[in-house]
Amino acid sequence: MESALSASLATLLERFRAGQRTALARAISVVEDERAGFEDLLHELLGAGPRARRVGLTGPPGAGKSSILASLATAYRAAGEDVGVVAVDPTSPFSGGALLGDRIRMNDLATDPGIFIRSMATRGSLGGLATTSREVVDLMDVFGLSRILVETVGVGQTELDITAVADTVVVVLVPESGDAIQTMKAGLMEIADIFVVNKADRPGADRLMTDIRMAVHLRTGEAPREGSGHHGVDLTAATRKRADVPARQQGQDGVTPGAPAWQIPVIKTIAQRGEGSDKLLAAVDAHRAHLEESGELQARRRRRAERRIHEVVERELKRRAWSHAGVQRLVEAGLDPVSRGDATPYSVARAIVAELLGRG
């Protein structure tokens, strides 16, 4: 692809590459608004390839995802890392949602120049990540932020989206958020690399811990390992199923045969008191090491690449279709007949597709 960046985008590209934070902010706006040339800008920038450690936090509203995210971000900042935060949960304090008595150092984080926080509007689906949200994560990655934390509200099927941006998915539950059966029905069991049971001092926490371990066990057919901080089973099969790409694809991804299987930890936390966050930090790093050693990191990046290609193609097909003069004429001519029942959307659509693709 030949780049034909406008003068202003070329300047932006230069400033971005020079590491100017304001250039990152501006590039994000260009992408979010899909301004002219945004894909050319992304193409120029993404040549750097993914490097950041991306962690996604998902779970029902009220589970304490933001508090846990804040504790992770604080620890990474203390270690001198640059942190990006993308909050897609509309109820997240990071998105301007209610703080609900949260005593965590949210304000300290917001004024720390080493942390870049962006809250994203959802488009059309609550908590769902728009394609441009994923592209914003890419921008933070190539800008050089070493840790990127993405928070999405997990309801319905939208939480599957988190696998499209994160290397490691942390599912945060609380005793109030329902039993393990509901968790399985919501698809959270399939995407979790790490489970957190937050607000673990509340009634039902131990029961939820047991249930999750059992559910993971039922899913994978291996006995759960009991222990103090880590409990889990082989989820190789489950992680293979996590992306919505053909299974055939997933067999070719170079998972090293004989590599140690990932044991999904189930970690108790009381995020507002900071309890358990050391275990979570360790689990996130352990999972990263597993991803790299097993070849699964490359496999996940490959699946993400396939999904992203699909999204970009579909976006461009729509753009081309609805800016095509012949198509516009066919739509106009079809409206009255279809609204009266003299034609159907199917006959009009067939003519439009033929106009675009030819009759093939």
Add this chain to the structure above:
Amino acid sequence: MESALSASLATLLERFRAGQRTALARAISVVEDERAGFEDLLHELLGAGPRARRVGLTGPPGAGKSSILASLATAYRAAGEDVGVVAVDPTSPFSGGALLGDRIRMNDLATDPGIFIRSMATRGSLGGLATTSREVVDLMDVFGLSRILVETVGVGQTELDITAVADTVVVVLVPESGDAIQTMKAGLMEIADIFVVNKADRPGADRLMTDIRMAVHLRTGEAPREGSGHHGVDLTAATRKRADVPARQQGQDGVTPGAPAWQIPVIKTIAQRGEGSDKLLAAVDAHRAHLEESGELQARRRRRAERRIHEVVERELKRRAWSHAGVQRLVEAGLDPVSRGDATPYSVARAIVAELLGRG
């Protein structure tokens, strides 16, 4: 479009046209599962054009939409009408959700042969209507059900979808569901043809009534009319903005100049005791009369036609793109380079679009 229905779909078409309920159920399954030939079947059936009176109910979870829907359905059945119910709210009792002490005649409805209830899975977005959900409503319409009631949970931006199936949109709120500002932010103000404040015996109901009237007033710039059952203002401007189609389109829709403007009623109900449902029934019929007299019914059907054409085209473009052998080769060849950062989704996508559409 030349129809090439399979033998089994041709038989189904015949049974459907003969008014067999089992044929409606089967046709719905064919469409929901997008089985081979489903668009040809829809094309054959939709020649009849829309006739049913379609009412959409939306609002936050727990607002009592299902109870209100049940009271409407019961009244229509008592008047001898055939009723279709489509519940897209996963928490709806009609979808098998929790009944939460609801004492309404839900069971009577479920066993009444004159009412056809279908609950729909959402695809990818909580409460959002998939294209096939809209096609199921069309099937109920052309089958001859005279009233169709669609229940969706209104959260985020998904409730806008209800305008894609319903002629009349009823927004159901309760004192607990937040103030009018939140209602406006959620986009509910723009799509409501009728507001219902349910659970009107609870604290805050009068305040909510006042707030909604004021918000409608602020939106439209006309003074609210005070009265016993109807309160509202001219929402011609708002209804013109309701669909996501270009404004240019909406000017051509034959809204009769000088036709009386619709006064959005704000109706108090206590659905579980049946209070206020007579007023709601009257308001729904009054809105229908307004739609027909003003030309707005035809305008809304025209906007729906445009949107549906877009959806069907996009579905077909995706199907064609991802079943195209040359495209599959380009995707395969791009995965490793993109996941390493040696290529980007944008360069690969550009090649794919060129393969499909040519370089235009």
